[in-house]
Amino acid sequence: MVGLVLLVVTVLVTVTIGPAEIAVPDVARSIAGHLGLGDAGVPRLVDAIVWDLRLPRVLTAAAVGAGLALAGAVMQSLTRNALADPYLLGLSSGASLGAVAVLILGVGLLLPVAAFAGALVALVATLALARTHGVLTPGRAVLAGLAVSQLCAAGTSFVIFWTATGDSYREIISWLMGSLAGTTWSSVAISGVALLLVGAVLLASAVRLDAFAFGDTSAAALGIDVERTRWTLMTLVALLTGAMVAVSGAIGFIGLVLPHAVSVVTGPAHRRLLPVAALAGAVFLIWADTAARTVFDPRELPVGIITALVGVPVFAVLLRRGRGAAWS
Template sequence: MSVPGRPPIDHARADAGQRAPLRPPLTLLLGTGLVALVVTLLVAVTIGPADLAVGEVVRSVAAHLGLREHDVPRLHDAIVWDLRLPRVLTAAAVGAGLAVAGAVMQSLTRNPLADPYLLGLSSGASLGAVAVLVLGVGLLLPVAAFAGALAALLGTLALARTGGTLTPARTVLAGLAVSQLAAAATSFVIFWTATGDSYREILSWLMGSLAGATWSSVAISGAALAVVGTVVVLAAGRLDAFAFGDTAAAALGVDVDRTRWTMMTLVALLTGAMVAVSGAIGFVGLVLPHAVSVVTGPAHRRLLPVAALAGAVLLVWADTLARTVFDPRELPVGIVTALIGVPVFAVLLRRGRGASWS
């Protein structure tokens, strides 16, 4: 299968007598990505109305980790540790998580347009979040959003099973139905109950926002990324097998049904955790796997970790733009990712205009 932005699978090139393109070593890609991420985190924390230096950020973090004495002005230390650092770390974890989830969903469904929200997770999370926002209990927002995403997943799987055998196509269609139902319910709740400033708060969350990120947000998104990310990277070989179809994957010794639904459930939980702390942020999980595969190739052992680093860097910078470009007003970060993602996806489509989408 060929997708826009992804070169054909190396095995297919070999069968056709073509030489596989040379790829940069994985260690070089990971090293470059890690350096870019660290620099991005340090610089992003310094950007804002308060004038901070990278040295102050490093000293503040080191002091809170017990590595040195506190010698940063109290106000600057609070800005770094309590406001900006949790936000940029949450952005990094969410960007990495959405990129990984998108790559896995595209592999499992063999659909180049699949994204982390394919099974109705975003709409379910939005319904849960809006419900607590209109009730004025915003502290429960992450819990309600995660519960909504999980309920959407269960609803999608239950609806897909009513038609008989659980297949990827039936599951995707069920996910679309559940997504539309949850979106309609969300609109009804907003129309019936939202008043005053709650409209702005709800709209900001629905478009994706990291404005309320705290250390709890870092813990939720970071833990989900660490657990699910480790599992899917270890399953990279089995994910590669899906590129040849279910029959070929089974012939290679992969338990197709068990692997597919285990991975889908894990990705759903990962996406639910990300949506719970950031709202629905589009295009990261759709575009990043295609863009990164131009450099890494389609092998998931290379694609997944590099996509995670690229997603982290992208979302940190997108959120930095969202909170600073129109200061003191702040854009929802989902607007920025859409403005970046649409032209990038157009370029990828142009690069792959001769490829098959079947």
């Protein structure tokens, strides 16, 4: 409950931050008016800034942050690898290749579709490569993901080198670093629906994820179909990550660091860890994106730079406090 209240307050406050000064009551009235809960009672320009510009971006940041943190926590449990993140299976590089291709072709409207398709193609390629010599194991999947990731990254670099000209470089680099600039209500719909549908299934799998912490043998003894559960959940994580990358680009460190930071407070039990990690990811990315768009105004940083600047020191602190014992 505290986390939900903090998220709502964060949304209302961050929407007020920007070149145009807007009060929290004006934000609340604008939202209420569009939801049919009363007359907005705010100037048309203020209403347009809130509803058409800032609110979609803040809500997209919340959904993406929650989705990446949730996906990272699940992936770390499934692979029993504390360094796992949502991009482990080559999803980010595949999405980047698809996105860069459509940006080069000048059909930016298809960017979310191309990025999502690229992520799915990378997932299929990773699983196919991992199955080459028989049983699909987490270690083999990780190695296959690294190979596919490098291949897609090379393809992306080649496309940029061979065809990008003029201002297209800036647009491409901004997306590759992770950016929420230009998000619309369509972005909210894509990320929000993915989070609600896939996130609900992942949250409902908390007990199964707890069983994985004791190893495959222990999980099987508890009546869990280990291989089927692992790859079903990994596929769902891939779908969720693909949807998030499609609207935001590759934003690093959220899925890697936040699950570890949150577990200090919640403990390892996934029924507490997963929802708190999702809420923490939402709040964190909202504030990170707010900093990215305001600190250097009128210039705007890709939000991936901010998450890295914050994530690296936090990661170092976690290591120094002994949580890196399991990572060695």
